[in-house]
Amino acid sequence: MVKAVVAGASGGIGQPLSLLLKACPLVDKLALYDVVNTPGVAADLSHISSVAQIEGFLPADDGLKKAFTGADIVVIPAGIPRKPGMTRDDLFKINAGIVKGLIEGVAQFCPDAYVLVISNPVNSTVPIAAEVLKKANKFNPQKLFGVTTLDVVRAETFVQGITGEKDPAKTVIPVIGGHSGETIVPLFSQAKPAVNIPADKLDALTNRVQFGGDEVVKAKDGAGSATLSMAYAGFRFAEKLLKAANGESGVIEPTFVYLPGVPGGDAIAKETGLEYFSVPVELGKEGAKQAHNPIPSANDYEKKLLQACYDGLKGNISKGVEFVANPPN
Known part of the structure; x- marks a missing residue:
């Protein structure tokens, strides 16, 4: 019963x-939570003839408690x-506050759940x-995931223009x-099967x-950002x-994790x-069973990209830690 x-x-x-999860045969119960419209979204999705029982x-x-328990x-x-x-x-402060509140709900009502952060x-x-x-003494690093699957999906899709592979x-x-x-940092040099990207196309790709x-x-012309592809990516990671x-072995997907708490992460x-x-x-x-390290196999081009990545990430990570240590008024 999931x-x-x-x-x-x-x-x-x-x-x-929510639509993709409602259609997923691995989900028995689906709870939708938001500050507006969830009963309507749930009612709409409840007419779909799939396994999951749904509530909004x-x-x-006590909606948060009922949804998360x-x-x-x-x-x-x-x-x-x-x-x-x-x-x-401004955006960071608002979204950081939203995530903080929801994770407090996880700590209180479902501390053993796998948590997938897309926000x-x-x-x-x-x-x-x-x-x-950590503050609530409920941190299991093997069950906390940042969903970066959209970057993987984009890499698979965009490289198809070069490989011609029917299914990216x-x-x-x-x-x-x-x-x-x-x-x-996409590691095209480690693609399987191997892909041959012409040097003059690598930067653009x-x-x-x-x-x-x-x-x-840009294409949505002010009417939004990547929502449908992100929903697909979020579902793909959740399904995997x-x-x-459920016991399927050999399931590997890139994800943003707390390295010291995951085997192989140190x-x-x-x-x-x-x-x-x-x-x-x-x-x-158990969630994150084993982290794999592809960095030693990165080529010189990718190593340069990694240096810029490390510099950018340091600030991003400390900003998140600081937000919880000293919340803004």
């Missing part, structure tokens, strides 16, 4: 993500998109989640580091993976985790100088 929760279920990512909750009447997996796409006139710092900026919201769980998901490309701009989100924002928890933390980093992680019943 109970999944989507926290932020009425938003641009939350609704399609609002903050009133008994959850096995909590997926958090909650947050607001940046509005005109809003600085990145941006992931490089900072995952450290926020960890610090909140059949090309496995490790994408490591963080989940924004230069902190995203790498940049497109790192800044693919801008492409969507549920399959691994060596990567020493090498990067960072406590949080996205690397390919083997998933299992």
Whole structure:
């Protein structure tokens, strides 16, 4: 019996993500939580003839407690998109506060659940989640994941233009580091099966993976960001985790984790100088079963990218830790 929760279920990512989870045969119960519209979203999805029983909750009447109690997996796409006139710092404070509140709910009502953080900026919201769980004495690093799968999905898709592979998901490309701009490092040299990228196309391809989100924002012309592809990526990671928890072996996906708390992570933390980093992680019943280190096999081009990534991530991570240590008024 698997109970999944989507926290932020009425938003641009939350609704399609809830649809995908409702259709997933691995989910028996699906609880939707948000500050608006969740009963309506749940009513709409409840007409779909799939296994999952669905309910929608609002903050009133202990909604958070009812939604989270008994959850096995909590997926958090909650947050607001940046509005005109809003600085990145304004956006950070709002979304950081939202994530902090939801993780306090996890600590209280479902501390053993797998927690999947989608809310941006992931490089900072995952450290926020960890610090909140540590304060509550409920932190299990093997069950906290920052979802960076959209970067992987983009790498698979964009490289298809070069390989011509009919199904892009059949090309496995490790994408490591963080989940924004230069902190995203696609390791095309380690693609399986191997891909041959012409030297004159490598910069553009790498940049497109790192800044693919801008492409969507521009195409939507002020009407939003990457919501549908992010929902798909969030679902893909959740489904892989549920399959691994169900006993399927050899399930590996890059994800942003607290390295010192994951088997194999210590060596990567020493090498990067960072406590949080996205690397390919083997998933299992315990969550993050084993972190794999692809950094020693990176080529010279990728090593330069990694240097910029380390510098960017340091600040992002400390910003998240600082937010919990000294919350703004």
